[in-house]
Amino acid sequence: MSKRINRNIYRSLLILSFLGINGLILFGLSTTLSYLNSGADRSSMLHLEANLDESYLPKMNWDRAKNLGRPIGDQTLMEIEKDYLSAWHVRNMAYKSNDPFGIHDYYTDSARVKLFDIINLNKANDIELNTTTLAHNPKIEFYSTDGTLVVISDNNVTSYEEIYKADKLLVKQRDTTNYQIMMLLEDGFWRIRHLEINSKELETVQLETQDSINRVEDINSIKGVNYYPKDSPWDMFGKKFNDSIIDADYKLIKSMGLNTIRIFIQYEDFGKANVLKEKLDKLKVALDLAQENNINVIVTLFDFYGNYDVSDWTITDRHAEQIVTIFKDHKAIIAWDIKNEPDLDFDSRGKEMILAWLENMILNIKNWDKNHPVTIGWSSPQAAINLSKEVDFVSFHYYQDLNAFEYAMDNLKLEIPNKPIVLQEYGISSYSGIWNLYKGSEKKQAAYYEQIQKVIKEKNIPYVFWTLFDFEEVPVDVAGRLPWRTKKQHYFGCIDKKGNKKAYFKHLK
């Protein structure tokens, strides 16, 4: 009998180990294969021409007043604009890498040597310039009768420049300059012959720090929730977009005594520089419904964006410009949140670069929309000091030790005494399972909220908690694939997957 049992045990062990080894081999093979398939896109071998509207799209305001010489047609103007922008682009790229690639195409013989001189000088001194121009206001001054020479004046060219020496950022500067340009039509290219600065003074742009915000009281009275519909977390404007679900959720939020939601605009999902109309339509529906339900909306831009490089600025500018200018008069919007937790990218992308990008974006959004305040959703109270002068109100997220919250809040108030401070995300997961050793529970969650809501009430802190629902699915982009990271993301809601109110619901009022 025992022999038989032993034999069965050996058998099952053998079979199990066989299956296990097979599984491991398959796993190894698949990871090797997927590793080999990763990396550079094969088409990059072809050195295909990069499309200018994916890399450089500064604002172009043509002054179409009549020019001297031959009248200019739309087609010619388009061709000139394309080559003119390319000329700036290759120049920016050449100064960044100190490699004159592309200069030949867009500068005539005598113009290009001057650029080569600067490139050689900078190369010798280990200086790199990370430059972009953000806005141009060109006007055709003169177009020769035979159509081969054009003189352009380009006023108030806003440029941003970071100067690096030995890979160390020395200084960043933003200025506006007036230029006078002569271009010649050679070999089918409009090439720059002369590029001259036309103004005496270099105007350095100062950030406007004192912007009148008429909604400061609104900011101070924010009681809100970070909102995603139950079935489409991190993808509010995707295929599952449903206005009746959103409307019902809004009514629920309103019934909870809340007055604000925070929503997210995914950068790539919305189409980068060419924002998709379909997405804008959905956003409009969501905002209109919010207005109907008397709910204010904090719109968070650039979700899942992570480049920030100067060469990408004109592209992100166009993205934000389209969204902000369309909705700048929308009554439901209470504020623009430029970026969710940008400080988490400080290590990977560089703090200076990200702050410069944010500063530029603040300046832009304030320029496009003078009605709505601007903020940045920092991931911690420590990070919220950054750019506190530039934003209209400060937002931070708090997922640290609950007992230290009050101190953190007090300190922040001390640092930034005259601007509203919003607790823009906080919460705790009720996840209880193998990955956190069954430590979480709805009870603990409720206790957390009881404690923090008390402080919030006492100190009158505007708050936006995370989040309305427990989610069935959480995209990989949010917290990665590791189960001990991603699992808890499913259980932050105040309403569980079945639609029941969780224990902490009662503490929210």
Place this chain on the structure above:
Amino acid sequence: MRLKHIFYILLFTTSLYTLGYKSSGDSPTSVLKTTKTDYIAGDPITLEFEANTSLDLKLILKNSNGTSIVEPSKNGNKHLFVIPKNFTKKSGPCYWRLLFKGQITSQGILNITPNMDNPVHIESYFGPRSIIAGNKDYSMLVVVPTDLYDNPVPKSTKVSVKHQFENNIQIDSISTGNLYASKMIFSTEKTGRILVSSSCENINSKEFTSKVFPSTAMSFEIDYKREHKFADGNQVVEFSTSIIKDKFDNVLSNGTMVYFIIENNDGYQLKTMGTTLNGIASAKMLHPTQKESWKIKAYITGASESNTLELNFDAAIKNYKVHISENNREIVIGPLESFMDQVVPDGIPIKMGIYDLNKKLVDTKIITSRKGMGKFTLSNDFFSHGNYFLEIKSAGITKKFNIELK
């Protein structure tokens, strides 16, 4: 509580530290000693600052070509920044900013003017190079004078433009504006070449040529030439124009296409064409094969037209005989004889229509004459026995027969 205190102390010291750091960044005691701000391109420029020797100062330079950074050479408390040649050679504003620990502590502008002491360089662009006579059309000369270092010369620099036509040489003075100076050279009434050159600061450009072409043609006359007046379908009639000129009496450019449109008395149109040589275009057309009268008019498309010419042709063939074979299946036409009773040249068309008794067309046969004769054969296979009606046409003469095919 203790934690809170420590935090406060930490915060206080860090804020103090940052404040101190900033204030030292804002005002390092550096004084610009160089007072000169206006330079001529190519002049060596050195900016001298007086500051503590230990300070690590850098100078950022920016001009229209780009940006760079200069490190100083120190001599005691003198910080000497030697501006690189790229920047001293370039005219226009050269902005400098003094950098200390990432902060701009002072800034200024060097005004560099183009170097006009050395010979200038003239770039000129001229076009279009072919224009039409009559004072309306023009070529444009664009002059871009630059100095030794390829800087555009200052605004209002005088440029003289010379142009010559026949015995007339004209000199105009223009001045540069935004990088360039331009002058329109209007066409003359006479055709020919206009030679253009320019000079600036005693430096002369090369020579450019604009060719003045005749303007659009005025109306003209046409005439004809032919060997005889008979419609023999063999000789050619030659049409030619008078010398075609524009309104300034310039003979039209060689190679201008002239179309001759001929309308015959049936209303059909024939077309022939020729190109002008020394103002005259000629074209040819074959005589008709029957008596006809033609109206001819010549056109230059979109520009002008001629008078209408009338031309009559007399019949060359007065009559012909038709011989029908015994079984009526072979029909021989001829001999066809011309105006001097000579046998006509080969190729006169002969057409025969074959109808059945109900006057319904069964077949049409067309042949051309050979040695003055033409022959039709009505095959057994196609034309069954019975009565037919034949209509033969040649040289405008029609003959009709009723036949019975056996």
